[in-house]
Amino acid sequence: MDFDLNDDQRLIKDSVDRLVADRYGFEQRRAVLTSLDGWSREMWTQMAELGLLGVSLDETVGGFGGGPVETMLIAEAFGRGLVVEPYFATVVLGANLIRHAGTPFQRSDYLTQVAQGRLLLAFAHHEREARYDLSNVQTTAHAHGGTWYVDGAKSLVLHGDCADRLVVSARTETGIGLFVVDAGKTTRRGYVTQDGMRAAEIGFDHVEAEAVLTEDGLAVIHQVVDAAIAFLCAEAVGGMAEMHASTVDYLKTRKQFGRVIGEFQVLQHRAVDMLVNLEQARSMALYATMMADEPDGELRGAAISAAKVQVNRSGRAIGQEAIQLHGGIAMTMEYKVGHYFKRMSMIEKLFGDTDSHLARVAAAPSLL
Amino acid sequence: MDLSFTPEERAFRDELREVFRTEIPDRIRRKLRSGLHPSRDEQVETQQILNARGLAVPHWPVEWGGRDWSPVQIYLYQDELQSASVPYPLPFNCAMVGPVIAEFGSQAQKERYLARCANLDDWWCQGFSEPGAGSDLASLRTRATLVDGAWVINGQKAWTTLGQYADWIFVLARTDAVAKKQEGISFILVDMKTPGITLRPIQTIDGGVEVNEVFFDDVVVPGENLVGQVNKGWDYAKFLLGNERTGIARIGISKARLKRVRELAALEPVGGIRMLDDPRFRERLAQVEIELKALEMTQLRMVAQERGLARGKPNPMSSVLKIKGSELQQATTELMLDVVGPYVAPFFPEAELEGRNEPGIGPEDAATAAPMYFNMRKVSIYGGSNEIQRNILAKAVLGF
Ligand SMILES: Cc1cc2nc3c(=O)[nH]c(=O)nc-3n(C[C@H](O)[C@H](O)[C@H](O)COP(=O)(O)OP(=O)(O)OC[C@H]3O[C@@H](n4cnc5c(N)ncnc54)[C@H](O)[C@@H]3O)c2cc1C
Numbered sequence: 001m002d003f004d005l006n007d008d009q010r011l012i013k014d015s016v017d018r019l020v021a022d023r024y025g026f027e028q029r030r031a032v033l034t035s036l037d038g039w040s041r042e043m044w045t046q047m048a049e050l051g052l053l054g055v056s057l058d059e060t061v062g063g064f065g066g067g068p069v070e071t072m073l074i075a076e077a078f079g080r081g082l083v084v085e086p087y088f089a090t091v092v093l094g095a096n097l098i099r100h101a102g103t104p105f106q107r108s109d110y111l112t113q114v115a116q117g118r119l120l121l122a123f124a125h126h127e128r129e130a131r132y133d134l135s136n137v138q139t140t141a142h143a144h145g146g147t148w149y150v151d152g153a154k155s156l157v158l159h160g161d162c163a164d165r166l167v168v169s170a171r172t173e174t175g176i177g178l179f180v181v182d183a184g185k186t187t188r189r190g191y192v193t194q195d196g197m198r199a200a201e202i203g204f205d206h207v208e209a210e211a212v213l214t215e216d217g218l219a220v221i222h223q224v225v226d227a228a229i230a231f232l233c234a235e236a237v238g239g240m241a242e243m244h245a246s247t248v249d250y251l252k253t254r255k256q257f258g259r260v261i262g263e264f265q266v267l268q269h270r271a272v273d274m275l276v277n278l279e280q281a282r283s284m285a286l287y288a289t290m291m292a293d294e295p296d297g298e299l300r301g302a303a304i305s306a307a308k309v310q311v312n313r314s315g316r317a318i319g320q321e322a323i324q325l326h327g328g329i330a331m332t333m334e335y336k337v338g339h340y341f342k343r344m345s346m347i348e349k350l351f352g353d354t355d356s357h358l359a360r361v362a363a364a365p366s367l368l
Numbered sequence: 369m370d371l372s373f374t375p376e377e378r379a380f381r382d383e384l385r386e387v388f389r390t391e392i393p394d395r396i397r398r399k400l401r402s403g404l405h406p407s408r409d410e411q412v413e414t415q416q417i418l419n420a421r422g423l424a425v426p427h428w429p430v431e432w433g434g435r436d437w438s439p440v441q442i443y444l445y446q447d448e449l450q451s452a453s454v455p456y457p458l459p460f461n462c463a464m465v466g467p468v469i470a471e472f473g474s475q476a477q478k479e480r481y482l483a484r485c486a487n488l489d490d491w492w493c494q495g496f497s498e499p500g501a502g503s504d505l506a507s508l509r510t511r512a513t514l515v516d517g518a519w520v521i522n523g524q525k526a527w528t529t530l531g532q533y534a535d536w537i538f539v540l541a542r543t544d545a546v547a548k549k550q551e552g553i554s555f556i557l558v559d560m561k562t563p564g565i566t567l568r569p570i571q572t573i574d575g576g577v578e579v580n581e582v583f584f585d586d587v588v589v590p591g592e593n594l595v596g597q598v599n600k601g602w603d604y605a606k607f608l609l610g611n612e613r614t615g616i617a618r619i620g621i622s623k624a625r626l627k628r629v630r631e632l633a634a635l636e637p638v639g640g641i642r643m644l645d646d647p648r649f650r651e652r653l654a655q656v657e658i659e660l661k662a663l664e665m666t667q668l669r670m671v672a673q674e675r676g677l678a679r680g681k682p683n684p685m686s687s688v689l690k691i692k693g694s695e696l697q698q699a700t701t702e703l704m705l706d707v708v709g710p711y712v713a714p715f716f717p718e719a720e721l722e723g724r725n726e727p728g729i730g731p732e733d734a735a736t737a738a739p740m741y742f743n744m745r746k747v748s749i750y751g752g753s754n755e756i757q758r759n760i761l762a763k764a765v766l767g768f
Binding site for chain 1: 497500502503504507526527570571572573575579636637638639646648649698705706709710711712713714715716726729730738739741742745746748749750753754755758
């Protein structure tokens with residue numbers, strides 16, 4: 001086991017850290033949030049130039065050929081910067097689905113475009129009744145004369161508002177399939193989410209589709225979603241680390257009763273408890289990264305769920321404490337801590353909440 | 369010891385329940401139940417309905433509209449009001465400035481302000497906190513200087529809740545710069561239209577605009593707007609803060625929210641069953657209900673003790689209610705978040721939610737679950753943070 005980064009990994013970390021430090025100041029981000037798309041195409045181009053969009057893609061499509069560790073480094077930096085570009089939707093979900101399940105042509109065509117920053121993807125999977133059950137798919141796909149058509153409705157599609165193409169899960173006669181559709185042929189209702197990101201409700205009315213897989217899609221969905229959860233865990237750790245650092249700084253500078261409030265031992269202990277929570281979450285985010293490529297779905301699932309439970313719990317505790325220890329200032333949109341708190345609260349409910357992941361761990365053989 | 373309510377108390381409660389549920393427009397109560405905030409007009413409308421029935425300021429002295437109710441009756445009133453999702457009579461008027469004027473104001477001030485205050489003809493806001501004076505309120509720096517019989521106020525207040533709606537602000541200002549800090553503060557009533565006052569609205573993390581910064585730049589206020597004696601403002605502020613001894617637990621509000629949590633959990637499917645039947649969720653709900661029941665009994669015990677206490681003198685044990693009550697208010701919003709699940713994500717400004725034609729996204733009330741959770745983080749910060757409440761208990765009750 002080696003917790004140190006190799007040279008390539010350090011390179012990626014340095015470049016993404018620098019990007020976030022230079023380009024993701026609080027005011028810069030605020031300006032981007034209020035733009036029409038809610039994110040910056042210029043930033044997207046930079047990410048492409050730095051190789052971040054193709055980090056986990058094959059070199060044959062212009063990627064970097066990296067693995068979960070490289071992805072984790074990016075996620076954590078994005079968590080620290082509260083990055084709002086559609087990286088998760090396009091790269092972590094969309095491109096990964098095609099990478100795992102696509103035809104050779106789809107892989108080379110779509111993934112090359114993704115790596116170059118010319119194609120935005122989104123994963124249209126969740127449906128109103130599904131809650132956190134990935135197998136609950138009512139949307140259907142039928143073939144007529146060699147062409148597939150998708151009918152149904154998808155909900156909470158992250159960055160579905162701006163995607164060029166959607167990877168859609170749909171039920172076929174033989175199972176759950178995955179299809180690519182031109183997003184322009186669907187009906188979309190886009191909206192802002194609590195954390196300043198974007199999402200959409202999407203309707204499919206006999207929309208022409210290109211088959212990726214016509215059955216057995218569920219295993220791929222699980223695999224990609226598990227890796228996506230590992231990404232979210234690392235992103236959350238980035239945000240938690242910021243909340244913690246900001247709190248410690250504040251305790252060292254805010255004065256009340258003629259002294260810095262950090263002199264009150266009760267507050268020191270609270271900041272220490274935040275640290276303990278942060279370290280536990282960081283460890284489990286690493287564990288999730290380590291297990292993200294595990295081919296045995298059951299082993300991988302239990303590990304990923306365990307990480308999500310820890311990250312959710314740590315994140316809630318750290319977020320609430322960060323606000324409490326800052327006092328009123330953290331209740332305002334003008335101060336950064338509240339934004340991390342909101343992002344963390346949304347991550348908590350993304351791809352499984354604490355209960356649903358706890359159930360998955362409890363049903364599996366012991367982790368230890 | 370008789371732990372049940374008397375038949376008279378029960379009849380009293382039933383009568384109030386009937387009034388609150390029939391006289392307050394359903395559209396307003398429905399809004400609150402869904403986690404939305406009443407508009408200014410709705411707050412005024414509600415308070416005027418209550419006031420017309422003697423139900424806006426029952427705890428005030430009788431000559432100014434009070435009812436001389438027993439502490440148990442006051443408790444039942446608060447509980448029924450909150451459980452029925454009726455907007456609470458504006459605390460700045462009814463629980464704060466009104467009682468201070470009634471207790472310490474001049475006869476002229478009482479006549480001028482109290483009836484309008486009870487009827488919400490004047491909307492008051494609270495100008496206590498400043499950027500540098502939060503928990504350490506006594507270190508406040510806004511100055512008031514007497515010039516030719518008038519007060520000239522300079523400085524800045526922060527966190528002024530709903531100041532954008534206010535006609536008047538009651539201000540704590542420093543009137544003696546050399547005295548011990550608690551002994552140089554005065555309590556002054558200021559018309560918000562006075563030249564020199566500017567208001568900067570501040571957006572809170574739930575997306576609403578609930579607080580403001582208020583700047584005072586050579587604001588000239590008639591000398592007669594001083595309440596009580598000069599440099600005694602700190603005593604009045606303590607009276608004000610100690611006044612709401614039991615209402616602060618907001619038990620009725622938590623009850624109403626838990627009821628809503630149950631209703632929504634009964635509609636939400638999870639893994640083939642209703643969320644309400646999921647043992648993991650159900651036990652968590654039960655746990656919060658247990659603690660709320662315990663707090664309700666604690667509150668009743670304190671209400672019973674009230675009788676022996678002097679009015680306006682803070683009971684340090686009320687800090688127990690503040691700590692646990694705020695934690696439980698927060699816990700109920702977390703349960704709501706859990707019920708709504710993935711549908712906490714879509715954000716819509718409140719104005720858009722009211723009377724919108726498009727169907728919402730996800731379960732009923734989904735759109736208010738996250739904002740409510742975010743917003744309720746405030747209840748352990750304001751009104752004396754929970755850390756300050758613990759300091760009070762450690763000192764005043766445990767004798768450290
Ligand atoms: C939504 C909202 C509405 C408000 N409305 C109003 C209003 O209408 N009018 C008004 O006047 N004020 C209002 N307030 C202000 C509120 O009363 C203050 O926020 C509160 O007093 C805390 O002060 P602060 O925010 O400056 O935090 P600070 O006092 O700076 O505290 C920061 C942290 O340090 C802790 N701390 C401070 N001192 C100690 C100590 N001695 N021991 C241990 N811990 C300590 C606090 O508990 C907190 O966790 C409002 C606040 C909010 C958030």
